[in-house]
Amino acid sequence: MTKVHILTRCEHCQGQAYLPVGEAQDYQGNTYTRFAPCSSCDGTGKSGKWVELSEFARLLAQAQCKHEHTSFQGGMHFSAGDMWDDLQEVCDDCGANLDKQTLGDTIDDPDDIS
Numbered sequence: 001m002t003k004v005h006i007l008t009r010c011e012h013c014q015g016q017a018y019l020p021v022g023e024a025q026d027y028q029g030n031t032y033t034r035f036a037p038c039s040s041c042d043g044t045g046k047s048g049k050w051v052e053l054s055e056f057a058r059l060l061a062q063a064q065c066k067h068e069h070t071s072f073q074g075g076m077h078f079s080a081g082d083m084w085d086d087l088q089e090v091c092d093d094c095g096a097n098l099d100k101q102t103l104g105d106t107i108d109d110p111d112d113i114s
Ligand SMILES: [Zn+2]
Pocket: 010, 011, 012, 013, 014, 015, 016, 017, 038, 039, 040, 041, 042, 043, 044, 045, 046
């Protein structure tokens, strides 16, 4: 079975690198969410992964797609006075998440041991 090693988004933290570890209170008594580096990827948001050749071919197709038809998914969120969005641009043709890194960025250099 042929497999290809790629560097991809950390599954554990979904590439966020930092994860909420609980709630704490600031000196004014306001509750806020504490974050800590993801334990799976040490706060890098990336992890190495072996994928099947067929999966690699799908990624390759996404890399070659011109992404002419795209739509946005996600929305705005409010929490504890903070506002953020998780809007993501997704290609209608190949299904690629255009906010994610492309295949050219995900191919792992075998000489890079770090
Ligand atoms: Zn992670």
